[in-house]
Amino acid sequence: MCRDCPIKITNILYLMKEKQQFSNNFSYLYTIINIPSLNEVSMDDRIMESSSSSCHKHSSTSVEHPKAIIHIDIDCFYAQVEMLRNPELRSQPVGIQQKNIVVTSNYEARKYGIKKCMAVTDAIKICPNLKLVNGEDLHNYRAASNNIFAALQHWKCPVEKLGMDENFIDVTNLVEERIKSVKDDKITFVGHIYEESITECLCGCHLRLKIASQMAKEMRKKLFDELGFTTSAGIAHNKLLAKLICPLHKPNDQTTIFPEHGASFMSTLQSVRSIPSIGSKTTEALISQNIITVSDLQKVSVDLLKKHFSSDMAVRLKNLSIGEDNTPVKQTGKPQSIGLEDSFKTVSVKSEVEERFSALLQRLLVLVREDGRIPVSLRVTLRKKDVKRLSSHRESRQCQVSPSIFTINHGAPTVTEAGQQKLMTLIMRLFNKLIDLSKPFHLTLVGLAFTKFQERMTGRGSIVNYLMNDISVQSVLNITNDCDTSASSMDYSAASPSSSTTTDLSDGEVEPSPKKPKKVNWIAKRRCLSKEEVASPSKLKVGELRLNSRELEKVSELRLNSRDRSLTPRASPAKDNLSDTDTMKDGSEGGNCDECPSYVDKEVFNALPDEMQQELKAMWKNPSNSELPRSSPRIMNKAKSNTILKYFVPHK
Known part of the structure; x- marks a missing residue:
């Protein structure tokens, strides 16, 4: 019986008292393990005291372990991909060659002593019948890795890729849902258990890990049935233990470890470099302090570590050495x-x-x-x-x-x-x-x-339909009077997945810095939809409009002529434009350009919406109100009325 680690015993005694299985010897048992009597201290205080005075090997049992993490590793990944592509290789020793190195091999080759990163010449000496496959092109391996990742997405829980052949899966939420629908007595462990526990943790983590082991089996079965890969799995309450326990019973098997055995398992690791979060530089710094094994790291004090590392790093190293890791499983997206x-x-x-x-x-x-x-x-x-x-x-x-x-x-x-x-x-x-x-x-x-990638969204509602060429404003397509959209170089459906889009290959190889676009005079042709169909300008499809260079020139000329006439003093307005202004009756409506001034292009005027035509006619009737002289800054600062004309023919 461990006097320094009374947490397990405390939990046992507490449960036994709850069930009234003994009473007289209860105080005596607490005395021999140096724990205050139940009558002296409350159970919560007693457990907290025991936690603070216990050794680190059992400290994890004093806290909750709510998570259930599965780590899945594909057995001899590169070799399996090649064996699936060529089934004849299954019964032969296979090595994957990159340059003059055997980067990995199947388990048949490992029986001969083939190891990772072994020279090709040495590998052939110890295994003359070794089948070498060139693995420098990683395309097939990446494709297989993506298929495995996609298959694991079936469970709709966070999946984090680690290299090509490893994945972390956080099944905590799925476990909680399954606990509600399955009876405890029908739940059994699947695969191996690192070490049996005499008692279960009060937080219920053992039950969660039981269910997680069943889910790991389901995932491994899906990968084998659908993709043909054999896998190994580790199940634990955190990522660190799940990864390290995974290879214990390779290949094609799985192992579960309980939280209370995390520290004892970590102490079996012969090098601090075995801990995934510890790199080569940190390993060198630890070795310089004669900290070589994980057991050495467990024994050293945090204060000593703080002399050589930052405070946070020292605490993290200590926690890792006893199997504590709160790193979350982050859903893997597309690579950076x-x-x-x-x-x-x-x-x-x-x-x-x-x-x-x-x-x-x-x-x-x-x-x-x-x-x-x-x-x-x-x-x-x-x-x-x-x-x-x-x-x-x-x-x-x-x-x-x-x-x-x-x-x-x-x-x-x-x-x-x-x-x-x-x-x-x-x-x-x-x-x-x-x-x-x-x-x-x-x-x-x-x-x-x-x-640094940019997502190019496709579809009718995507921004790519309007901003195609280097994020510049797209040319506006044409609407004909009969509502037939003409085919142009920038068709509205060009960015859809089923079509081919060609963008302008400009001379500049380097992306130009964003600049303010020049003001452009826009003109919208007559709407082919009725007024009832278009409730607001936002419902107009930009893809059904087009900016025509000739029309642009005409509108610019129209504006300039209108400005010149409004600014030029006329000796006899009646002589100059009497017919232009007098012929415009109050009841005139858009569509009839016989009443337009002589300098107005009738075709362009007729293409304008009715509201614009009426505003232009009103401007021609009172030219003094249409444009303000630029010689008067005070007048220019006055607020202008917000008319629809402002958006189509902006003032320069």
């Missing part, structure tokens, strides 16, 4: 960047670098097409071999990319040959900024990535 790299022994010629960039670009454009978003930034990465530093180091440069380089074809962004040439020009321009070509250079890696 899409990139590829090509490594080699050395490249010292610009032409060869350009060839490698061109090959990377071709493969990268395929990934962009599958992603569906339009990149707006390009990054180039180089790894230089520096003799002075005796090591390689990376350098990167990036620039903006004009979205007009990409066109939408069947709902996916594509790039024409001219667009590819522009991208290569950008790439080599960034390369020239990173490398001084006047001096010798040696590269061991080139990388290319698209970063």
Whole structure:
């Protein structure tokens, strides 16, 4: 019996007292484990005291563990993808080769001693019948990873990807729903349990983890039935333990660990580097303090850790060492960047670098097409071999990319040959900024990535129908009097997934900075809909209007002529425009341009809405009120009436 860890015993005694299974020996039992009598201290206070004085191995039992996390790992992922593509490989030892390294292998090859990142020559020596498959092209692996992720979305709970072959699933809400509909006595564990518990935690986490183990089995079965992948799973109350317990019974199996066994399991890890959140630099800092195993980290005090790390980091390291992790499962969205790299022994010629960039670009454009978003930034990465530093180091440069380089074809962004040439020009321009070509250079890696994407929404109500070319205002399409929309270079349905959209490939390779658009005089042709059908201007479809350059010139000329006439003093207005003004009767309505002034284009005037025609006629009747002289600043500052004419023929 552990005198230093009385939490379990306290819980047992409390439950036994509740059930009145014993009474006389109750105080004596508390005495021998150094816990105050039930009559002296309340149960809540007693449990809190026990929690504060207990060892860290059982500290997790004093708190609630509401979450249920599943970690699913695809067994020998790359090898499984190749075996699914070629079933003949299933019974043979298979290794996935990238350059001169065997990056992974199937379990048949591992029986011979094939390990990850083993040299190809060494692998063939120990396994002469090893079947090597070139795995440098990651396209098939990415596609398989996306299919697995999509299948896990079936449960409608947060799914977080970790690399290509691992996923965290937070099934807490699903577990709570299932608890309400299933009886406790019918719930059993599925798979292995790290260590059996004598008593259950008061927070009910054991029941939740039982149900989570059943859900893990369902998920693994779905992945095998639909996609053919065998998987391993870890079930725990947090991400850390779920991931670390997952490989315990690989392959094609699952393991569950209880919260109270988290610290004891963590103490079995032989290196602090085994903890996912601890990187190489942190490991080096810990080793310098003679903290090598996780057990060493458990024994060291937080105060000592604070001398070498920040306060928050020291507390986090301590919590991780005992299996405590409150990191949430974050739903994975689309990646922030899409990139590829090509490594080699050395490249010292610009032409060869350009060839490698061109090959990377071709493969990268395929990934962009599958992603569906339009990149707006390009990054180039180089790894230089520096003799002075005796090591390689990376350098990167990036620039903006004009979205007009990409066109939408069947709902996916594509790039024409001219667009590819522009991208290569950008790439080599960034390369020239990173490398001084006047001096010798040696590269061991080139990388290319698209970063910062913009979503291009499609459909009749999307903004893309109005703002297509570099976020500039789209040309307004034409409405004919018979309501037939004419086909133009920017059709309203051009951005739909089923059609092909061609955007203007401007000369500028770099996205221009946004500028204020110039004022444009707009003219709307006669509406083909009746007044009852159009309740407000917002219901008019911009895609059914068009800005005509000739009409624009006519309207501009009409405005200027009207202004000139209103500003020019006339000796005899009756002589000049007597027929123009006198013939306009009060009862005249739009549609009849016989009453218009001589300088007005009748075709343009007839195309205007009735309200505009009446306002123009009123302006011609009283030209002194239509335009104010620009020589009087005070008059210009006066508020102008808000008329419909203001929106179609704005004053300059």
